[in-house]
Amino acid sequence: MDEMKWTALEAGRRIRAHEIGVEELTKACLDEIKKTNDTYHSFITICEQEAMAQAKKVQKGIDDGTLTSPLAGVPMAVKDNMCTKGIETTCASKILTGFRPFYSSTAVHRLEEAGAVILGKLNMDEFAMGSTSETSFYGPVVNPWGEQRSPGGSSGGSAAAVAAQQVFYTLGSDTGGSIRQPASFCGVTGLKPTYGAVSRYGLIAYASSLDQIGPVGKNVEDIAEVLHIISGHDPKDSTSVDAPAIKTVLTGDIQGMRIGIPKEYFGEGLQKDVKDRVLEAAKKLEELGAVVEEFSMPEIDYAIPTYYIIACAEASSNLSRFDGVKYGYAPTEYKDLTDLYYKARSQGFGMEVKRRIMIGAFVLSSGYYDAYYKKALQVKAVIKQSFDRAFEKFDCILSPTAPTTALRLGESLSDPLKMYLGDIYTVSVNLAGLPSLVVPCGFDCEGLPVGLQLTGKAFSESTLLNAGYAYQQATQYHKITPFAAGKEA
C-alpha cells in the first residue's frame, strides 16, 4: 500500500494536513501487519483495540490543537522488553507469559503523550540475549530481505517491522549492539543513544549498566524526531542524565568534521563487501567535506570478553526476580519452594538465557569475582579512556556495524561463540556509554544491506545525526526497500 512507503514525518505531515485520518492510517497499518506477520514474525502482540482507541483520541487532540508533535498520530511499535500498561509484555520469554504491567516505561509514556499510536509489541531475542532474534520463545523473526535470513538481534522485530513497512518507526533497545546490528542487517536507520540520555524506567533490564532504548526508522530525520520525544531527564531513573531532551537541527553541513577510522576494525574476519561499502561511505563523507583519517584502537580485542562478563553478571541478578511466584509462568505442580523456583526457571527460560545466567553467576561468585568481574570493570575503564583519547582528535568514529551482512537463520544458534564474536564492532560502544548511529550504506554481492556505524562522544547525538543526514541527502540506500529491490520474501 502506498501510504506504508511514507516516512514517519511525512505521515505526520499528512495527518496534520487532514489528508489522512489517524484511525484510517492506523487501520491500514494493522491490516498490513495482520497480512504479513505470519511471514516475518516481527510482532509478538498486536494490540488492535488499544491502537484504535488511541488513534481516535489522538485525532481529537490533533483537531483541537492540543497535540502538535510532528509525529502525532503516526503508528509505531515497541520492542517487547518495554513495559506497556495493560498490554502483555513478554521479553519474548515463556517466563513472562501473561505478564501485563500496570505501568508504562517512560519512553513509551512520552511517545503516547506526544500522540504516538502503538500497534503492538515487537519480537526479539529472549530478554534481548542474542544477535539473531532466534532465541525468542515465539519463534524467530525473518528478515524482509530474504526468507532464509535473520534480521539480526536482539531488536530484530524492531528493524524488520520498519524494513517490511509494517509501521513507520519503532523503539528498540541496545545493550551490545541490539539496535545497530539489526538496523544494519535490515537496511534501516537506528540510533543507540548515550547511556543516560533516554530513561530506562520500564525497560526490563538485561544489563542495567549497558542497556539503552533507542529509535529505529526509515531515515535520520525520523529518528531525530523520535529521540527528541523520548530523551531528557526522568526522575524515576537515577541513571538518566539531568539534561533536556535532545533537539537536533539537521543542516547537512559536515564541512571540516573530523572522522576517525580505527584500522583494527577492518582486519581479519570482516566480510569484503562490508569493508568495501563502509570505506566507500567514508569516501562519500570526505567528498561532503569531512576530514577522514585512520588511527589505531587496539583495545577492541578486549571488548567482547569484557562485555560478556559484565552483561552476564548483571543479567544473572536482574533475571533472578523471575521465580514463578508473583507473575508470569509458574509450574502447576511443585513439591516445595525450591522446587517451584527450579521448575519455573528451568521451564520458563530458554537455552541462551540460562547460559548467560550461569556465566553471570559464575563470574560473580566468591573467589572468582576479582578475576572476572572486577577485572572486566577495569578493562571497561581502559576502553572508555581509549575512546576519550580518540575523541580528542575526532568528532566521530566510522566503522562497520557487524563483520557480515545478515546471517542465515540457524547459522549461529548452534555456535554461540561465533554469535558473540559478531558483536565485535558494537559492544565497546556500550561499555563506554557512547551514542552510535547506523545508516544503510549499500549492499553485498547477494543484495543484502550493509550498515555504516558512526560513534560519537557522550551526548554528541546531534553531530552523529547530522553526519548521517548529510550522508542520506547524498545517497539513496536508505530509500531502497526489500520490495523495490525485488527481494520480497
Add this chain to the structure above:
Amino acid sequence: MDYITTMGLEVHTELSTKTKIFCSCSTEFGGEPNTHVCEVCSGMPGTLPVLNEQVVEYAIRVGLATNCEITRYNKFDRKNYFYPDLPKAYQVSQLYLPICRNGHIDIEVGGKKKSIRIHEIHMEEDAGKLIHDPWDDTTLVDFNRCGVPLLEIVSEPDFETGEEVIAYLTKLKAILQYTGVSDCKMEQGSLRADVNLSVRPSTTTELGTRTEMKNINSFKAIARAIEGERKRQIEVLEEGGRVIQETRRWDDNKGASFAMRSKENAQDYRYFPEPDLVPVEISEKWIERVRKEMPELPDAKKARYLAEYGLPEYDVDIITGSKYLVEIFETALDACHEAKEVSNWIMGEVLRMATETKTEVEDIQFDFANLGKLILLVKKNIINRPTAKEVFEKMFTDNVDPEQYVKENGLEMLQDDNLVREVVVRVLADNPKSIAEWKEGNEKVTRFLMGQCMKQLKGKANPGTVNDVIAEELAKM
C-alpha cells in the same frame, strides 16, 4: 575451666523516614497487608530505584553520633539470594563502601568504662514479611515492610558479658532516638540485634568458633540468649566437641537456641555494585550542616544534668537513657524550674503509672508541662502531696489540666488556720484516751490524732500546719 566469652553485635534499625528508601510508599507500621506497596518496592520488572536522600542524612547523623568516619564517595551493592519476601531476589545494600566506618560507643558497666568499637554502618532496604497459615498450609507475603530503609550497625567483637551488650544496646537505642532517626520499637521490629558469640578457655588467646543468633527482639531475650548460648558452647567444648560456625535461632519461650543453617557451606551472595543507582557523594558542607544540627547526645546530656541540676547519677542514667523520658523531664522542667522535683516525679509516679497501666515509655501521652504545673501547685502549698498523687493519676490517664482539675474538684488545701485549730481542739476533746496515752509518753498517738483531723478536714489541710497545731494544743494540756 574458666572461659572467656567474646561477642560482636549486628544491629538493624528501621529508619523513621516518611517514605521508603527507593520509592515514595509510606513506611508507616501496620496497615492492611500490601497496601504500602508500588511497582518499585514490589520489584516489578523494569522498575528502578531512586534513593531517598533522607536515608543518607540519617546515616550521617548516626555516624557522627557514634564517632565514625563518614565515607565521602558512597556506592550501593546488590546482595543476591532467593526468598519470597525479597521480590527482586536481591537486597540493595552496601558492601564495598559503607557510609560510616571506625566509630565507637562508650559504655559503663558496674562503674567500669569501656569503649565498644563500631566496624561500620551501612544503608540497606528491608524485606517483606512471610505469614504462614498453618490451617491450609500456605504462605502469604506482605510487602509493606519491603523497601523500608534500614541501617545496619556492625560492632567489633568487643563484648565479654551480657551486661556490656545490654549497656551498648541501651546507649545505641538512646542515640538513635535522640538523633530522631528511628523510634526503636523492638516489638515492631524497628530495632533488631544479631549476636555473634564465641567462647574460649581463658588460657588461650585465639578466638573460638562463633555462632550467630538472629533477630532477637527484646533486651531481656538478648540477655537470656547470650547466657544460653554461652553455656551451650562451653558444654560442647567440655564434652570434647567442636562448635560449628552456624546461624542459630533463639527460642525465648523454650530458653534454647536451634541451628538454622551452617556457615560452613555458606550462601554465596554474589555481591556486585548496584548499576541502577548512581554513587552518592557526601560533601564536607553536608557533613558540617548535619554536625551543626545535631541535638545534644546522651553522654553530653547526662554530664549536663549531673552538673547543672545535681541529680543522683542513677536517676540521670534512667532519664537520659530514653529520649521520651528526657522529653518529659525537659518539658516539665520548663514549666516549673524544679529539676529535683521533676526527676523524683519521673522516677516515682511516672514510671509507676507506666508499669501499672502497661504503657511503654514512648507511648506516654499526657501534656508533660502539666507535670511542672502540678509540682508548682505542691510547692505553693495549694495542694498537698497525697492530693497531688491523685491528680497525677488523672493527668496520666485522662490528660487533665491539674490547675483546672484541682479547682473544679475543690482539692485546694485549707488556708484557714482557725478552722484547723477548731477541728484539732474538737478531735482532742473527743479522744481523751489518746491524750492520756500521750501524757504517758506514747508519741505515736499524734499520728492517730493527725489522721482523725485530716479525715474531718477531708484531707485538704496542709499536713504540716495540722501537725503544728496538734503539737501546740497538746502542749497546752
